[in-house]
Amino acid sequence: MSKVNVNKVVVAYSGGLDTSVIIPWLKENYGCEVVAFVADVGQGADELVGVEEKALASGASECYVVDLKEEMVKDYIYPTLKTGAYYEGKYLLGTSMARPIIAKAQVEVARKVGADALAHGCTGKGNDQVRFEGAFAALAPDLHVIAPWREWDLVSREECLDYLAERNIPCTASLTKIYSRDANAWHISTEGGVLESTWNAPNDDCWAWTTDPEKAPNEAEYLTIKVEKGEVVALNGKELSPYEALIALNEVGAKHGIGRIDIVENRLVGMKSRGCYETPGGTIMMEALRAVEQLVLDKTSFEFREELGIKASQLVYDGRWFTPLCKSIMAAAESLAEDVNGEVVIKLYKGQATATQKRSDNSLYSEEFATFGADDVYDQSHAGGFIRLYSLASRIRSLNAAKK
C-alpha cells in the first residue's frame, strides 16, 4: 500500500512506549510534522508529569495537553449511566467511554494546528482502533487516518526499544511489561500475562487500584448519596461536581475492594479477550442510581430502561458514540432519568456496594398500598377483573383446544 501524502499529523500521545515510537516513525515514513496530543482523562499524574517534554524529545513539534476530566464525566459517562449500560452484563465501559471524547478533542487540536491527518497507537486486534476511527469518520472525514500498528513491522517491546535507541530517543520503558493497562478517572483495565489463560485465576498483581476484598477493612462503611435526574450530586451531605464525586467515590470504594470484575468479553473485531477491570467509584454510582430507579420507574419504564442499557452498552463499546442511533438512545434514557431523584445509603464491605436505604419524592412505592387494609387507591376486588382480562387469551386458547 502506498503511503498517503501528509503534511502534519496529530497523534494521540500517552507517553508510553508505543506512542513514543510512533512520533519518529511517522516523521520518517510520512515525512511530515508530528503534533502530540495528550488527553487528561484522569489517568493520573504518573502518566502526565513530564509528558510534554517526552513528546518533544521524541520529535514532536508541539504538544497539547487538554484537561477533559469534568467533561468526560458529565457528557460521556452520565449519559451512558442513565441507560444502565453494562457491556455483556458486567463491564462498565471504562475504556469505551473515554475514546470518543479523546478523539473529539484530538480533532479539535488538528483543526487548530491545520493538520491533515490523525494518528493513534491502537493495535490492529482491539476495539480502540474502531472507536478512534469511528469518531474520526463522524467528526473529520476529510482527515487521513494513520494506524501505525497496522502498518509497521515492529512486533515486540524489544523491537520498539531498539527503534528508539537507534535514534537516541530517551525512553524509560522497561523491556518486559507483564500487563497491558488503560486507566482514566472511571476505571483501570488490565489484560495479558497470567490472564491469557481463562483457566488461570487473576493474580494479586492483576489488580492495580483496589484493595483485595480479603484485606479490606473488617468494618463496613456507609455513604449517603444524593441523586438528581440520574446523576450523583452530593456525597455525605456535601455537594460535588461530577468529576469530584467520582474521585471521592473511587477513593472510598478502592479502600473497600469495590468494583473488581474479571470477564471474557466479545470484542467488536470478532475475537474474545479477557480482562480485569476496576471501577470502584463507578460501581457505587451505578448501585445508587439503580436504587433510586427502583423507587421511581414504573414496570414498563424499568423494562425499557433495561433494554436501552443493552443497546447503549453495544453502541458505546463498539465505538458508535457519534451516530444518530446513539443520540436517539441517549435521548430516550435522558427522558426516563428526569424523575430519578432521591437519596440512597450505600454499605461498603469487602468488595460489595449495597444500597441499604433509599427514598425519593417521586417514589411510586407506598407503604399503604403494599400492605393490608382497605384504601382508596387500591381495592383488592379490582384484582379479580384484572386477572380475568389479563388471562383471557389463555382461557380462549385453552377452550379451543378442548373442543378438538
Add this chain to the structure above:
Amino acid sequence: MSKVNVNKVVVAYSGGLDTSVIIPWLKENYGCEVVAFVADVGQGADELVGVEEKALASGASECYVVDLKEEMVKDYIYPTLKTGAYYEGKYLLGTSMARPIIAKAQVEVARKVGADALAHGCTGKGNDQVRFEGAFAALAPDLHVIAPWREWDLVSREECLDYLAERNIPCTASLTKIYSRDANAWHISTEGGVLESTWNAPNDDCWAWTTDPEKAPNEAEYLTIKVEKGEVVALNGKELSPYEALIALNEVGAKHGIGRIDIVENRLVGMKSRGCYETPGGTIMMEALRAVEQLVLDKTSFEFREELGIKASQLVYDGRWFTPLCKSIMAAAESLAEDVNGEVVIKLYKGQATATQKRSDNSLYSEEFATFGADDVYDQSHAGGFIRLYSLASRIRSLNAAKK
C-alpha cells in the same frame, strides 16, 4: 356477587394460618367438599411434617402431598436460568418459578378427584394470585376459581385465629408474625415489618437462610462446577441431579452469605413492593452459567440472550408460564444453551460468588488470537478494511453535512 355453585374444590394448602382458615370457610360458604393439595417444592420439613393431619383437622376430606422438587428444578428453573432472567435486574424469580408447577399439579389433583373448582390462599394485592389464576386459565379454563382473600372480610391474623377458635380447629399459629415469607428449594423471600419503609435497612432477622456476610468464614472457599447445555451437572467432581446440585449449593452458599438481595420491585398489579430474597445456591448457579456463556456465546448471541433474559423475567414474574410466548422464548434460549458446556471455579467469600477460572471445549476465546503475533485466523491488516466499511455511513453523513 352471588357465589358460584361448587361441589368439590381443591385448595393449594400450606399448613399456615391463611389456608387453615380457607378450608372451613370454603365448606361454609360454598357448601362443598374441600380437598387439600400440598406441593413439596423444597420449602422444608418445618412446613411439611404433619401437614396432612392439619389439613384433615381443618376439615379437608383428603390431603394430597406431591413431591415436585426434581421436576421444579429441571423443567421450571433451568429453562428460566438459560434465558439469564433477573427480574428488574436483580431478582432470581424464586416465588414466580414455583407457582406454575404448583398450579399444574393442583389441576392434576383436581382432575383425579373430579373437582369442579380450585382455590388458593393468595391475597388480592400480590402477584401470586395472577400466577395461579393465569395457570388455571391455561390448563383448566372449565374449573371455577375461588380466591377467598378477595371475597371474605377477614383482615387480620387475629380475626383468622378467632375464626378457627370459634370452630375448635386447632392451630399453632402465633398472633403476631412480623414478616411474610415464602420458601422453596430455590429461595426464601421476606416482606413486611421493618422492610415496609424503604428508608429502613433490613434487620438481621430479615434474613432467614444465609449467614450475615460479616459473620461468614474469613477464609474463601472454592467450588468446581461442571456445566452441560446450560445446566449444572457436577459439583467438585461429583455428578448430581438438578435438585441435588441446588441443595448442595444452597448449603455452601448460605454458609458464605451468598445470594442476599434487597429490592423494591414493580408488582404486576401496578404497585411497588419491597422484599429481601435469599437465593444462595441459585446465585452460584447463575454465576457459573454466565461464566461459561462468556466463553461460548458470540457477540450477537450474547446480546440476544440478554434480551431473552429481560423478556423471560417479565413473563415468569407475570405468571405467563403456560403461554405460547413463554414457550417460544424458552425455545430460543434452549437453542443458545446447546453449546454452553464447560467448567468453572467459583470463589465464595463473604457474600460474593465469583467465577475465577473457566474453560470450555466450545470456547471462542483463543490465546493466540487475543495476543500479539501473526497468525492464520486473524490478520491485523483486515482491521483497516473492517473499520472503513463499519464506519462508512458515518463518513458519508459527515461529508453530506460539510457540503451544506
Add this chain to the structure above:
Amino acid sequence: MSKVNVNKVVVAYSGGLDTSVIIPWLKENYGCEVVAFVADVGQGADELVGVEEKALASGASECYVVDLKEEMVKDYIYPTLKTGAYYEGKYLLGTSMARPIIAKAQVEVARKVGADALAHGCTGKGNDQVRFEGAFAALAPDLHVIAPWREWDLVSREECLDYLAERNIPCTASLTKIYSRDANAWHISTEGGVLESTWNAPNDDCWAWTTDPEKAPNEAEYLTIKVEKGEVVALNGKELSPYEALIALNEVGAKHGIGRIDIVENRLVGMKSRGCYETPGGTIMMEALRAVEQLVLDKTSFEFREELGIKASQLVYDGRWFTPLCKSIMAAAESLAEDVNGEVVIKLYKGQATATQKRSDNSLYSEEFATFGADDVYDQSHAGGFIRLYSLASRIRSLNAAKK
C-alpha cells in the same frame, strides 16, 4: 356497588345515542349537574352541527365544543408517525391517537367548570375505556370516573331509545344501526354487522370514506410531498399546516381508494376484534415519510426506528400516552427524525400509494459508491478484511467443532 358522591360531571359527548342517554342517566343516578364536552377532532360537520342544542335538550347544563384538529395532528399524530407505528403490522391507530387529546381537553373543561367527576360513553369490552381512564389517571387522579356502560343494565339500542322516549328527550337515532363507527380527521373505523364473522369479506357498505379501488380512476395521479424533520410541510409545492396537509391528502387519497385495511386485532382487554379502517391521507403520509427515511437513516438507526414503531404502536393502542415510557420512546423517535428531510413523488392508483421518486440533502445514498469504479470513499479491497472479521466467530466456532 354504592355510587360515589358527585356534584358536577363532565361527560365526553358525541351527540350519538349512547351519550344522549348518558346525560339524563347521570343526573338521575348521581343526582349531579352534567356538563357536555364535545371534542372537534375532525369527525365532520354531520356530528357537530347542532350538537350543543342536542346536549342541552338531553339535560346538560352547559356544552363546550373545543377545536382540537391542528393540535391533534401536530402533537399526537406526528410524534406517533415518526416512530413508524403500525399496530400489529397494519393499523394506523386512528382511534387510539385521538383518545388522549380528547381526554386531556375534557380534564381541562372539568377544571374550568369545577367538576368533581368525568364520564365517557365507552363500552366495557373495548380499548377506549382504557385509553380514557388511563389518561384521567395520569392527568386528574383526584376526579371520579363514571363509565355508565359498565354500570347500567341497558343492553340494546331499543332500550336506549325507550329510555329517551320515556323522558321526552328528542332523538333522531334509528332503531337499527348495522355498523359501529368512529371518525376523526385521521381515519374512520367500522366494526360489526357482516364483519363479525372473519369468514365474511367486507361489504361495499363497510367502507365509508374511500372509493372502491375497482371504481377508482383508471389514470394514476402523482403528488409531490415535501418532508421536514419527519413531517409533511408541502404538497405539490404548496405549504400547508399539519391539519391542512392531512385534509388535502385525505381528499385525493379517498378518490383513489387509498388506505383501506381489514384486520383482526388483539384488543388490550384480552379478546380479538375485527375492523375495517380507512386512513387515506395517513397512508400517503406514512409512505412519504418512510421513503425519505430510506434515504436518510443508516442501517442500525433504521432497525431501531422499526423497534420503536412496534413499541409505540403498543403504547398508543393501549392508552399509555401520558406515561414516562411513551415520552421516552417519542424522544428517541424525535431525535432520529431530525435528519428526515426530503422530497417524494407518490403515485396513487387503485388503492395503492407508492413512492416512485425520492431525494434528500441528507441522503446517504450515493450513485458513485453504489456502482462500479474506483473511488475515494469505498475501496473494494476493504471488503475482504471486513468479512474476515465479521465472520471470525463463525470461523473459530467451526474450527472448534472440527477438533472434536
Add this chain to the structure above:
Amino acid sequence: MSKVNVNKVVVAYSGGLDTSVIIPWLKENYGCEVVAFVADVGQGADELVGVEEKALASGASECYVVDLKEEMVKDYIYPTLKTGAYYEGKYLLGTSMARPIIAKAQVEVARKVGADALAHGCTGKGNDQVRFEGAFAALAPDLHVIAPWREWDLVSREECLDYLAERNIPCTASLTKIYSRDANAWHISTEGGVLESTWNAPNDDCWAWTTDPEKAPNEAEYLTIKVEKGEVVALNGKELSPYEALIALNEVGAKHGIGRIDIVENRLVGMKSRGCYETPGGTIMMEALRAVEQLVLDKTSFEFREELGIKASQLVYDGRWFTPLCKSIMAAAESLAEDVNGEVVIKLYKGQATATQKRSDNSLYSEEFATFGADDVYDQSHAGGFIRLYSLASRIRSLNAAKK
C-alpha cells in the same frame, strides 16, 4: 498480496459473463483445477440450459448442477417467513435466502471432489460476498476463499469480453447490459440503469416478471389458501409441495402485478443501494400467513413475532444464516408457528393481494366476546378492575406530583 497455493477450486458458476471469466482467470492466476458448481434455485431454464457445456468450454474440468428448489423453499424460505421478516420494512429477502443454501451445496461439492478452495463471482461492494463467505466460514473454515472481483483489475464488461475473446472462449454475453439482475424461485431483483438516481421512477423495463398493475386484469381473482404450521399446504383445494405452491402463486401473482417493490436499502457493507424487487408468489404467501396469525396469535405473541421478524430480517440479509443466533431466532418463530393453521381467501387486483376472508380452528376471535350481550367468559364489570390496576402507577405518579 501473494496468492495462496490452491490445487482445486469449486466456483459458484452461473453461466453469465462474470463467472465465465472467473474460470480461466482462476486457472491462470492460481494454476489450479477449476470445478464449476451450478445451483438450481429456480432461476429458470434460460440460465440453466447448456450451462454445463458453457462451463466446460470456459475451462472447467467438471460441472455439477444441483437441484435445490424444494429444499430452498422448505428449509430456508419457510423458516424465514415464519418470523415475518421484511428487511427494512419491505424487502422479502429473495437474494439473501438463496445464498446460504447455494454456499452449503457448494461446500458439499468441494468435499466430494476434494477441493481445497471455494470461489464466487460477487463484487466487493455488495452483500453477497458476505453471505457466501459467512457461510463458508461456518461450514468450511479450512477451505481457502477466492473472490476474483476483489483481486483482479477488470472493471468493465468490455474488459471481461476482451478477456474471453483473447482466450477464444465462446461467449454470447452482450457488450451492454442495462440492469444487474438476480433471480430464483422466490424473486427477481433489478438494479442499475435508470434506478441509479433515486429521483428517477422505475422504467417499464425495470420489471421482469410481473405485469404492470395498470395493465393487469380489470377483474379481481380470488384464491383460497390453506395454511398449516405457518406453511402454505394447499391452493384452491389442491395440495401442493412448498415449491409447487410457490410456482403456482408466482404465476397467478405475476398476472395481477403482485409483489413489486422499489426500495433504497442499507447494505451490510455501509452504503445504500436501490433496487426493484418482484416477489409475486411470496407476497401472496406472506399475506396469507399474516392473516392466519391475526386469528391465532395473542397480543404479546404477536408483538414478539414482529420483533423476531426485524431480527431475522437483519440476520438473513447480513449473511448470518449458519450462526447460533439465527438458529435460536428460528426456533422461537417455529414455536409460535405451531398454532398457525387456517384458511384464507386472497383477492388479487391490480398489484394488491388482500386477505378478505380467514378462519382457523385455533382462532382466538370469538363473535360472542367481541359483540354485545352477557357471556360467561367476558364480564364487562371485570374491565373496571382491570383498568384500575393497569393505570395504578400513573395514578400514584400523578398524586405524587400533586403533593409537591
